[in-house]
Each structure stands twice: as structure tokens, then as C-alpha cells.
Amino acid sequence: MRKTLILNGSPHGKKGNTEIFIRKFLEGAKEPCPVRYVVQEDPAELAGDFANYDVILFFMPLYVHAMPGIVMEVIEQMQPAQRAGQSIGFVVQSGFLEAAQSDYLKAYFAMLAKRLGYVDLGCAVRGGAAGVCMQPEKASEALFAVLRKLGEGYRETGAFDGEAVSALGTPYRLTQKESRLLERLHRLKIGDLMWTFMLLRNKAFRLRRARPYTEE
Amino acid sequence: MKTILIKEGQEVSQNFDYVLDLVENPPRPCTGCWSCWTRTPGRCAQKDLDVFYRQYVAADRAVILSRAVKGFVSARLKNLLDRMIALFLPYITYRTGESMHLPRYERLPKVTVYYEGDFVSPEEEEVYLSYLKRTMYQFYTQCEILPMERFAEKEAAQCAKP
Incomplete structure (x- = not known):
């Protein structure tokens, strides 16, 4: 080599x-x-x-x-x-x-x-x-x-x-069918489970949509 | 109209509401810790850009003076772009047919980038431009990208607007 x-x-x-x-x-x-x-x-x-x-x-x-x-x-x-x-x-x-x-x-x-x-x-x-x-x-x-x-x-x-x-490099792009399915899973919060789990574990779920740089 | 400037050491005579000079104050690199997504949502664990973030989300316009290095955005600017993920949610939407993070803030400033650099070919310049355009698209940000020579004329005109 x-x-x-x-x-x-x-x-x-x-x-x-x-x-x-x-x-x-x-x-x-x-x-x-x-x-x-x-x-x-x-x-x-x-x-x-x-x-x-x-x-x-x-x-x-x-x-x-x-x-x-x-x-x-x-x-x-x-x-x-x-x-x-x-x-x-x-x-x-x-x-x-x-x-x-x-x-x-x-x-x-x-x-x-x-x-x-x-x-x-x-x-x-x-x-x-x-x-x-x-x-x-x-x-x-x-x-x-x-x-x-x-x-x-x-x-x-x-x-x-x-x-x-x-x-x-596969998938290179999502097919229309795949992106629609993934969007549905996201809207049902199923696609977001990894994030939900981590936010819950860190006791931060309630703040998940926080905008700290305008809120103070 | 609140306009902020992000520059890389260039001398500028126009007045801006806030200036971040990436040469004088290089942003620390993103550590990939995901604190801004999963521990302290929206807030970067590093504190060196706190003032910048507040100014950025409150601005109507952000002007970036980019000095390309080796045909790409400089490491200083790339470190800043990496740190912008605090302004977006970890959640991914596919409604455009591809993966995109969701915005965290209702509105972000419009961006004008003026660029200069040692491009060795038109193709290299095109790669740099398409990268910046794509990044601003991913950031839900309306963006105009112009050569640095246009800065004085365009920004003088902007300053003259009521």
C-alpha cells in the first residue's frame, strides 16, 4: 500500500x-x-x-x-x-x-x-x-x-x-414517494424520535423550540 | 432598518449597527456537541458569539464581506456558518423533496454577501458561489451575492435609503 x-x-x-x-x-x-x-x-x-x-x-x-x-x-x-x-x-x-x-x-x-x-x-x-x-x-x-x-x-x-x-452514495436523492413518507413520519413526530429522546433525557424537551437570543 | 456587518479584516467607512470582524474575533469552531439542539435548545454551549447571535436575529439585513481562501469560504467564515445551526431546529422536514432543518426563528435577516478571492478558474468561483447560495437556502435566508467591487456603490445607496 x-x-x-x-x-x-x-x-x-x-x-x-x-x-x-x-x-x-x-x-x-x-x-x-x-x-x-x-x-x-x-x-x-x-x-x-x-x-x-x-x-x-x-x-x-x-x-x-x-x-x-x-x-x-x-x-x-x-x-x-x-x-x-x-x-x-x-x-x-x-x-x-x-x-x-x-x-x-x-x-x-x-x-x-x-x-x-x-x-x-x-x-x-x-x-x-x-x-x-x-x-x-x-x-x-x-x-x-x-x-x-x-x-x-x-x-x-x-x-x-x-x-x-x-x-x-445510495440514496443519492429521495424519491417523491420516500420524501412524502418521511414528511408524514415527521408530522406524526415519529421521524423526530431520536431528538425527542435526547431532549427528554436532558430535561430540555419543554424548551425544544426556544428562541433564547430574542427572549432575553 | 437594522443592518449588521460581518467582515474579514476589510477597511469599511460605512456605518453599521453592529460589526463582527472575524479576523479580530475569530469564532471558535463548532464542537458538534449538539447542546444547541438537545441540552440548551437554541443556545450554543460556547459563549463567544452570544452578542453576535442576538444582533443577528434582531437585524433586518446582514452584510457579509467574504475573503475566499483556496477557492472556498475561509475557515473563519466556515466556523461562523457551522455555529449558525443554533438558529435552526434539529427536526428535519422533507416537504421540498429533500432533507431540511426547520427554522427556529420566525424571521432572519436578508443577507448580502460581497466576495473577493484568488479564484484560479471560473469553475472554482462557480463552486464557491453555489455553495454559498445553497447554504443560504438551507438557512431560509434571502441572499444576494456580489463581487466586492460593488460594495461601496451598493451600500452607499442602502445608507441613503430612509
């Missing part, structure tokens, strides 16, 4: 969905490679170390249609690729169900790779991933199998496996 650096771009660091994605990818790759945590590092120092690797793989959650601000802090410090063939790839997981919600970020990452002269391995996107770290492992087994396949393909070819990327 080419000398690879994996970056965890989540503000949650080792405790979160992004870390689970990385671990499952590495299980498939079956070769250890260093993982560094953007939230713990100096952006300039971290970006400076990219020169020592053949491939940089960013894993991150989607924040407001793009990378978390802490990942942009690292990107701001990135220099052009240091040698021919140096590659960059991205794996993004979002709470929203549809992979299409990450299209704006995907388009940007393609531009970034071009601007900095990296070979672009592409951007694999998974929607509907907010609950992965809260669920038992079994509930996400199908997802984990695809992430392992992504890692396995990477070890074998140095690229992202097209089938795995496509499986992760």
Missing part, C-alpha cells in the same frame, strides 16, 4: 462516527497507517507533514453542506503536491439521508485537488450516518461491510472501489 496518512476531520476526534468509518476502512485495508486528528493538531504543522506521504485521505462529517471549519483551517495551510502522483481522497459522512447534500463539497474537493496538483482519488459520501455511533454494531453491519470493501479496494489498487462508492 502506498504511504498513506489518514486525517480524522471530526471535532469529536476519536469519539464519533468519523472514527468508526476510519476503523472499518482500515479493517478492510488490513495494513496499519497513521491516523491524525485535526481537532488536536496545529493546522500548519499538520499540512506541512503532507509532503512525507504519497496519499492523504481525509475522513470527515458534513457540516452545513461542507467540511467542518477545523478542516478548512488545514486546507488553508496546504501547499501544492510535492511530487508527481501524490494523491488525495475524501470520505464524507452526513446526518442528512441523501448523498446529494454533499455535492457542493464534492465539487469543491475536485477543484482543490486540481488547484494543488494532487491526483484526485475522489470523494466517497455516506448519508444518514448521524446515528451510527449510537446504534449497536449489528445495525450498521451492511454499512461496515461496504467501508471494509472501500479499504480493501484501496489496498489493492490505490483507488476507491467504484462499487463501494456507489453503494455508500
Whole structure:
């Protein structure tokens, strides 16, 4: 496997969905490679170390249609690729169900790779991933199998496996039938159960629609 | 009309009701703690933007002077956009055919973004613009995005309005 650096771009660091994605990818790759945590590092120092690797793989959650601000802090410090063939790839997981919600970020990452002269391995996107770290492992087994396949393909070819990327990115958009059903579930408060549960547990349910910045 | 300004170190001669300079006061990054959704609804656990939030939700207009970096919104501005989720509910509606968070406040200011940056291609600039447009759509915010050169002329005209 080419000398690879994996970056965890989540503000949650080792405790979160992004870390689970990385671990499952590495299980498939079956070769250890260093993982560094953007939230713990100096952006300039971290970006400076990219020169020592053949491939940089960013894993991150989607924040407001793009990378978390802490990942942009690292990107701001990135220099052009240091040698021919140096590659960059991205794996993004979002709470929203549809992979299409990450299209704006995907388009940007393609531009970034071009601007900095990296070979672009592409951007694999998974929607509907907010609950992965809260669920038992079994509930996400199908997802984990695809992430392992992504890692396995990477070890074998140095690229992202097209089938795995496509499986992760489904659903790309919601069908009319799906969105109508989901809207019905939301209106019946069934779709909101995860939030209701957390608000109740934190004794904050009564305040769920509070507008604190106009109320004081 | 209450107008606030969010800028990234630019010199500005016009008067605004409130100014947040992201260079002088960079917002702390969102920690993804979801306190603003599940512990203290609507209220960010970090306190550095409390004054900003109050000014923002009370404003009629917000003017953003964005300095793009590496073809995208700067990390400073992205950190601010990430922290805006406190102004929305965690609940998701699908009535437009796709996932969207629901608004927490009845109204939010109209936004005008003036941008400048080192875009290396028209495609890169287009990616930056479409990202901002989409974000403002997700924020239920009417938005106009213009090159920085238009700032002096447009805002002078705005100031002249009664």
C-alpha cells in the first residue's frame, strides 16, 4: 500500500462516527497507517507533514453542506503536491439521508485537488450516518461491510472501489414517494424520535423550540 | 432598518449597527456537541458569539464581506456558518423533496454577501458561489451575492435609503 496518512476531520476526534468509518476502512485495508486528528493538531504543522506521504485521505462529517471549519483551517495551510502522483481522497459522512447534500463539497474537493496538483482519488459520501455511533454494531453491519470493501479496494489498487462508492452514495436523492413518507413520519413526530429522546433525557424537551437570543 | 456587518479584516467607512470582524474575533469552531439542539435548545454551549447571535436575529439585513481562501469560504467564515445551526431546529422536514432543518426563528435577516478571492478558474468561483447560495437556502435566508467591487456603490445607496 502506498504511504498513506489518514486525517480524522471530526471535532469529536476519536469519539464519533468519523472514527468508526476510519476503523472499518482500515479493517478492510488490513495494513496499519497513521491516523491524525485535526481537532488536536496545529493546522500548519499538520499540512506541512503532507509532503512525507504519497496519499492523504481525509475522513470527515458534513457540516452545513461542507467540511467542518477545523478542516478548512488545514486546507488553508496546504501547499501544492510535492511530487508527481501524490494523491488525495475524501470520505464524507452526513446526518442528512441523501448523498446529494454533499455535492457542493464534492465539487469543491475536485477543484482543490486540481488547484494543488494532487491526483484526485475522489470523494466517497455516506448519508444518514448521524446515528451510527449510537446504534449497536449489528445495525450498521451492511454499512461496515461496504467501508471494509472501500479499504480493501484501496489496498489493492490505490483507488476507491467504484462499487463501494456507489453503494455508500445510495440514496443519492429521495424519491417523491420516500420524501412524502418521511414528511408524514415527521408530522406524526415519529421521524423526530431520536431528538425527542435526547431532549427528554436532558430535561430540555419543554424548551425544544426556544428562541433564547430574542427572549432575553 | 437594522443592518449588521460581518467582515474579514476589510477597511469599511460605512456605518453599521453592529460589526463582527472575524479576523479580530475569530469564532471558535463548532464542537458538534449538539447542546444547541438537545441540552440548551437554541443556545450554543460556547459563549463567544452570544452578542453576535442576538444582533443577528434582531437585524433586518446582514452584510457579509467574504475573503475566499483556496477557492472556498475561509475557515473563519466556515466556523461562523457551522455555529449558525443554533438558529435552526434539529427536526428535519422533507416537504421540498429533500432533507431540511426547520427554522427556529420566525424571521432572519436578508443577507448580502460581497466576495473577493484568488479564484484560479471560473469553475472554482462557480463552486464557491453555489455553495454559498445553497447554504443560504438551507438557512431560509434571502441572499444576494456580489463581487466586492460593488460594495461601496451598493451600500452607499442602502445608507441613503430612509
